[in-house]
Amino acid sequence: MRTLLGWISAGLWAACIFSLSISAHAQTEITALGLTPQVGFTRDRYHQLAKVVAERFEGGATVKLLIDGQVGSEEVMAGALRRGRGQIGMMTIPGVSAAVPEMSVLMAPYLFDSYAEEDFVLDHFLRPLMDDLFAARGLTFIGFADSGWFNVFGRTPLAGPDAILKRRMRAAGGEASRLFLQAAGADVIELAFADLIPALQTGLVDGSVTTNVMFEAGNLIRDVKYATLTRHAVNPGVLMANKAWFDKLNKNNQELIRGAMEPMQEVRDGIRDEADQALKNSRAAGLIVHEPTAEERAAWKSKGLSTHSALIARLGGESQKIYDAILAGKKAYVETGAGRDATASR
Numbered sequence: 001m002r003t004l005l006g007w008i009s010a011g012l013w014a015a016c017i018f019s020l021s022i023s024a025h026a027q028t029e030i031t032a033l034g035l036t037p038q039v040g041f042t043r044d045r046y047h048q049l050a051k052v053v054a055e056r057f058e059g060g061a062t063v064k065l066l067i068d069g070q071v072g073s074e075e076v077m078a079g080a081l082r083r084g085r086g087q088i089g090m091m092t093i094p095g096v097s098a099a100v101p102e103m104s105v106l107m108a109p110y111l112f113d114s115y116a117e118e119d120f121v122l123d124h125f126l127r128p129l130m131d132d133l134f135a136a137r138g139l140t141f142i143g144f145a146d147s148g149w150f151n152v153f154g155r156t157p158l159a160g161p162d163a164i165l166k167r168r169m170r171a172a173g174g175e176a177s178r179l180f181l182q183a184a185g186a187d188v189i190e191l192a193f194a195d196l197i198p199a200l201q202t203g204l205v206d207g208s209v210t211t212n213v214m215f216e217a218g219n220l221i222r223d224v225k226y227a228t229l230t231r232h233a234v235n236p237g238v239l240m241a242n243k244a245w246f247d248k249l250n251k252n253n254q255e256l257i258r259g260a261m262e263p264m265q266e267v268r269d270g271i272r273d274e275a276d277q278a279l280k281n282s283r284a285a286g287l288i289v290h291e292p293t294a295e296e297r298a299a300w301k302s303k304g305l306s307t308h309s310a311l312i313a314r315l316g317g318e319s320q321k322i323y324d325a326i327l328a329g330k331k332a333y334v335e336t337g338a339g340r341d342a343t344a345s346r
Contacts, residue, residue, distance in 0.1 A: 109304025125329030148275030154207030
């Protein structure tokens, strides 16, 4: 009898251990990719995503955040996401464009006049085009984010486009940025952000196009003392997922992933506020900021607008379709009066 009870007890323990093993094995491992400053809104939002998903994912999930460049540049991350080395990622347009080249259209110089106009066009005219565009590249589009305006920074004052004539400038954001600087007559060099600081220190470049957040995060104030607020391009980031992985999730978990960073408008506004604060911090650290005159802004804008057709031709694919949708959205924005309270900077 004692032997029988021993066998029963052993059997129950084995069943319990097996059950726990199955339960642990059933947990979904989710890796979220990105590149964020060490502190601030964007980083907090990633941690929110990890917490919400870990708590509510049906069947259980563990979320690993690789948001400090462990995978490499955003371009590398986009490829990793397509191959399933990550499941979710929020990246800026230069990174996204490595997988979906047509997205570079969104960074065409002076395409948008305000954040409000940008939001209207993204949500009402571009969002319907995104699902098929991303699916064709093995990705699931979730939502648009943002990283603020691109401005021009230099070791010397760069008030108007004539100031960068024949100067060596680093382009940021791929083809759109390169064409913009070339139109202004600059000697353009394309460098990864990690290579920008030594390039400035050695005199390889005289300045760069970048966002306020990246300027502060990279501590560029050590080598760059001047900024011109050209606000010549936006950088609408994208939250996306690996499609093969996402399609295997049940409906509830798909909705959870889609909503883990919601509302996306709040995400955009938070990142933009972070960009404004970054500029204030850089000013306090000694950055000399120039607000272009109407004449200077018109000169910058003329250079930027002249690049659009070349950009679309080089990108190919669905680029013209996206560009036409943006123009239609801009027209509707004016006609509906949606932007009557908007300002040029917000």
